[in-house]
Amino acid sequence: MIRPLRRIHRIVMMLLAIMLPLIVFAALAARREW
Amino acid sequence: MSTSYKAVGWNRQKRRYDATVAGGVAAYLTVFVAAGFVMDTNATIETLLIRALGTAALFLLSVVLAIGPLCRIDRRFLPLLYNRRHLGVTTCLLALAHGAFAVVQFHALGDLNPLASVLVTSGDYSSLTDFPYQQLGLVALAILVVMAATSHDFWLRTLSPPVWKSLHMLVYVAYALVVAHVALGALQAETSAVLAFLLCMGVLIVIGLHLLAAHRERSGDIERGKGDLVDVCSVTDIPEGRARTVCLGGERVAVFRYNGRISAVSNVCRHQNGPLGEGKIVGNCIVCPWHGYEYDPGSGRAPAPFTEKVPTFTVRTVGERVLVNPVPHPPGTYVEPACISVEVRS
Numbered sequence: 001m002i003r004p005l006r007r008i009h010r011i012v013m014m015l016l017a018i019m020l021p022l023i024v025f026a027a028l029a030a031r032r033e034w
Numbered sequence: 035m036s037t038s039y040k041a042v043g044w045n046r047q048k049r050r051y052d053a054t055v056a057g058g059v060a061a062y063l064t065v066f067v068a069a070g071f072v073m074d075t076n077a078t079i080e081t082l083l084i085r086a087l088g089t090a091a092l093f094l095l096s097v098v099l100a101i102g103p104l105c106r107i108d109r110r111f112l113p114l115l116y117n118r119r120h121l122g123v124t125t126c127l128l129a130l131a132h133g134a135f136a137v138v139q140f141h142a143l144g145d146l147n148p149l150a151s152v153l154v155t156s157g158d159y160s161s162l163t164d165f166p167y168q169q170l171g172l173v174a175l176a177i178l179v180v181m182a183a184t185s186h187d188f189w190l191r192t193l194s195p196p197v198w199k200s201l202h203m204l205v206y207v208a209y210a211l212v213v214a215h216v217a218l219g220a221l222q223a224e225t226s227a228v229l230a231f232l233l234c235m236g237v238l239i240v241i242g243l244h245l246l247a248a249h250r251e252r253s254g255d256i257e258r259g260k261g262d263l264v265d266v267c268s269v270t271d272i273p274e275g276r277a278r279t280v281c282l283g284g285e286r287v288a289v290f291r292y293n294g295r296i297s298a299v300s301n302v303c304r305h306q307n308g309p310l311g312e313g314k315i316v317g318n319c320i321v322c323p324w325h326g327y328e329y330d331p332g333s334g335r336a337p338a339p340f341t342e343k344v345p346t347f348t349v350r351t352v353g354e355r356v357l358v359n360p361v362p363h364p365p366g367t368y369v370e371p372a373c374i375s376v377e378v379r380s
Binding site for chain 2: 004024
């Protein structure tokens, strides 16, 4: 892959790797009942 | 790779792939709806279809995202990548059906236009439990529709590979929106932990595979040094008919060994930026492992009548060492391959 795309891909992946688990666990923690 | 326009270059492999996907989706929807009726006799067909279509779309989207890193980790997954776009379009169709059923079910009975109703539906953006999650799904669906509409090679050529690839990286944004849509929507109403467990596993697998593949690629991206000719490897490091990918001047270069010669070309296929260095030489041509695009290793040109060209690099051999000039020649420039001495060959 050419360089700028590779950099964008890496940044997007790092953001996702941090944000997605946060969203899922925050949503689970906020659930009213289990 | 075609010289005349054909909407879809159907072949036996593509037909079997599509038939398998269609059969799998139909079987999943049938089993999901049937099991839903058995487990909850009060469930309606509309609700079960909305759930079946939504979960099928999320599962397929996760599979689509997992194929890329899986192929970088193990070459045996490459056949899945060949028709990945067909899976993407199927995902979009399932998501569209899920959205259409949901709009009819929840928004069609009021005074407002159903689509406007989705956008103004009540909710609290500051609350996790009352978040208007349907808007998240709508934006994700819009991205999937744009990607499916531009998935054909016509758009790849028209937009150019870098623009097309950048556009299609929006799939990660769509995935994040879909995960948030499920976590803030269905998960909030669901009392069973099964959906939460499956969603967490899916997210962890997709992210884990990407991080693992990135880690492996990073270890191969060590800059080999600077100068007119950089020592990249030994001749014996390159298997016959294959390549070794090295990083020169920040770009990946595929160094091929074939018929007692060494040639170096850019690692980036002109079609979809596929990794040429993971391909092999078949009939004197480099074959891209992703979709089979071919290039002459000496000139970087696709065999006539095709017109694709990749940059080439000057190569020398000193004893068994391979030296490459990091400055690329313009795409399609013929460079005399370096010969491997008889002593090194044996």
